[in-house]
Amino acid sequence: LPSRTLSATTVGMKITFLGGVGTVTGSRFLITTDRTRLLVDCGLFQGVKALRARNRRAPGFEPAALDAVVLTHAHIDHSGYLPLLVREGFRGAVHCTSATRDLCRIMLPDAGYLQEEEARFANKKGFSRHHPAMPLYTIADAEASLKLMSAHPYHRPVAVGDLEVTFRPAGHILGASTVHVRHGERSILFSGDLGRPDDLLMLAPEPPPEADIVVMESTYGDRLHPTDDPVELIGAVAKRTLERRGILLIPSFAVGRAQTIVLALERAFERGLAPRAPVYVNSPMATRVSELYDEHAALHRLTAQEVRQLFAGVTFVGSPEDSKALNHKSGPAVIISASGMLTGGRVLHHLRAHAPNPTTTVLLPGYQAAGTRGEALLSGRNTVRVHGVEVVVRAEVAQLGVFSAHGDQSDLVGWLGRIPRRPREVLLVHGEPVPADVLRQRIDRELGFPVRVAEQDDQVVLR
Ligand SMILES: [Zn+2]
DSSP states (O other), rough: OOOESSSOOOOOOOEEEEESSSSSOOOOOEEEEESSSSEEEEEOOOOHHHHHGGSSOOOOOOOGGGEEEESSOOHHHTTTTHHHHTTTTSSEEEEEEEEHHHHHHHHHHHHHHHHHHHHHHHHHHHHHSSSSSOSSOOOHHHHHTTEEEEEEEOOEEETTTTTEEEEEEOOSTTTEEEEEEEEEEEEEEEOSSOOTTTSSSSSOOOOOOSEEEEEEEEEEETTTOOSSHHHHHHHHHHHHHTTTTTTEEEEEEETTTHHHHHHHHHHHHTTSOOOOEEEEEEEEHHHHHHHHHHHHHGSSOOOHHHHHHHEEETEEOOOOHHHGGGGOOOSSSSEEETTTSSSSSSSHHHHHHTTTSTTOOEOOOSSOOTTTTHHHHTTSSSSSETTEEEEEEEEEEEEOOOOOOOOOHHHHHHHHHOSOOSSSEEESSSSOOOHHHHHHHHHHHOOOOOOOEEOTOOEEEEE
């Protein structure tokens, strides 16, 4: 393994980059001192098969020998390996903010359920190389991992062995944090995923504190988000769809994205940009997550009362019967449902029912990965396969790129530039190779900080 030492006096702190490098999933960074072993983020690898296969490999450390885990936030690519870690013998504390814990209570058992479903499906179809196919982990494993969670407020240092860990707001999603890890005089700052300074719903990330090393995300390191007003953009699509009495079908992630879209739509209705119409949120997870915005009102731009008002105007669909009823609904109406790239979930039933109707608009509010139905629709395909049936798409298909929960290149550089003292080194993670390298060049040019893109199994020793 490549190992580099930044200066030489005592044993110091070693960081090993075990995941979330060269890719945006599987974030895992191991910090070791002579007394403590701490894992920062415990993410699941997601996406193409080769990445997912890495979840079944040994993680590069002994789970039972870890003292603690710290989570920057609840997204599965940062938290979703936790149930497996616990099944493999980890018994330490999982430190995070209270909103991250609350989101994990919803998201980890759901991830366990999806793993169980996948294994059941593979066994039914007989296509697994393993007989029988075993789930990566189960709902019960997820629930066991929740018992280890220890929630902390922002800005209050938490002692973990000879380390001190401090959470600060990172925007992005409820509870998301930067994580500052101090060891004596030395410290490392993990950016986690950074939100946008001008997000409609979430607050701006707090500027970085002093740190010797900054480990920073680079998801949109080569991109600038459109500067258009999201309310105007969604208002325009809603106007033409609802005026022709159509269904505005919005496939959306349940965590963060769905709530931001509800807010943008409400603002568009208030401003008279589109005629008011009933809004249905049909995702049990989105419903449960929406309830947390009231409880954690200090973490976003609305008051608890504004949250209650906003969601009181929305119909949260619960039962499968009510979900099915939306397939026979005529417009004007808005249906927001998961999954966000049309890869599964209740939204597929609505797509099947409403895509053949030319008054419908399918509005894709974010990135659509290659091979997904969302991408097929955007590429102009006029049929998509849903539940084994070819569905003819006569609906309008539109995309809005304004609802990202990540800062763009300028936001990332702007955040880093506010660090009070020049860091010894910046290591870029959580990005595909090109975005990470483009961001590296801009940081080098604009801030003049020593910066490089971290690679798998890199080790850095800080003394
Ligand atoms: Zn995230």
